[in-house]
Amino acid sequence: MTDLPRNADLETMLLGPVLPARDCGDCTACCTHLTVNSPDFAKPAGISCTHLTAGGCAIHTVRPHICRTWFCVWRRRADLPDAARPDRSGLLVSLSFVDHPQNCLEAVFINVRLLPGSDALRNGMAAAMLDRLCDQLVPVWFSDGQQKMLMHPATDVARHILSDTPAPVHLAAEVAAWRERYALFDADRPTAT
Template sequence: MDDAADLETNLLGPVLSHRSCGDCTACCTVLPVNSPDFAKPAGIPCTHLIANGCGIHAVRPHICRTWFCVWRREEDLPDAARPDRSGLLISVNFVAEPQNCFEGVAINVRLLPGSDAIANGMAARVLDVLCDRLIPVWFSDGDKKMLMHPEPDIAGLVLSGALAPAALRDEVAAWREQYGMFASDG
């Protein structure tokens, strides 16, 4: 767990002291938890969740004390991007057996049920902020997971191993260097 928290800090910076979860409990329902001291499936409210938040907040499990959504770490995201306000839960994902090099470590933007974040433009605002660095960004609407960053031409070249045109060579090389460790051998 601490390794994941350290990696999140290296990727995004520390938790912002001026941002708090407040009334937001999206992670308490949406995310799966599978840690030594607590487990729950995705999409199921935590058994400790009560009307005004966590019923065991003072003694909550380690995972709940150390995990923070990307909104809590990314200064450039607007205050309105807090999950309960925006309808988007943004997290750093770690996939032990990724299907491609962009899945090993990535940012995942989840559209929450009933969200109007696409129609009102919040999803586009969030993606504009997140898609400006060397971190893969996925968008999930509950049914599909779509790679939003890098752009398709860059992603295709990285995945295929093909020689990149001169104009894209540096960017493709940077993605390959950063995420090559997650490339499949098969």
């Protein structure tokens, strides 16, 4: 792929459409844990939206455009179980876009956030979710609130994607596929052959 449009079509292409049988229910994790910076609404991460009440969104019927059109990965991936809903799993999974990434694996990626007080590491939910999410040519990063760690692609593959060194034969096809997909975001780096 040579072009990755930055819009809802990209989310649908990488994650699938919003599943009509899934709704947020009582989950309001995105209303607190995400940074929102859109033309019609802004709030910092870790701070509850001013419209969030004990009963949910106080302005749900007239909420900002970003709130009506953004969906976590659980709302799009049928292979994630009901227990993976952010308020149940303690993990908020989203597709992230970075305008000026440090490298091509930080331009468009799946971000798995461990929510405060979550037991997802201890009870195995984080491992189960990562196993399901690390299945395509989309980088997956995990954040525990202190550090951000690349989980997919594997370290040896990532090293070759980001460097000018040729990949060993057993990794060559995988590295080439990643480089081709993300070359748009790493245009200044010459590609090894």
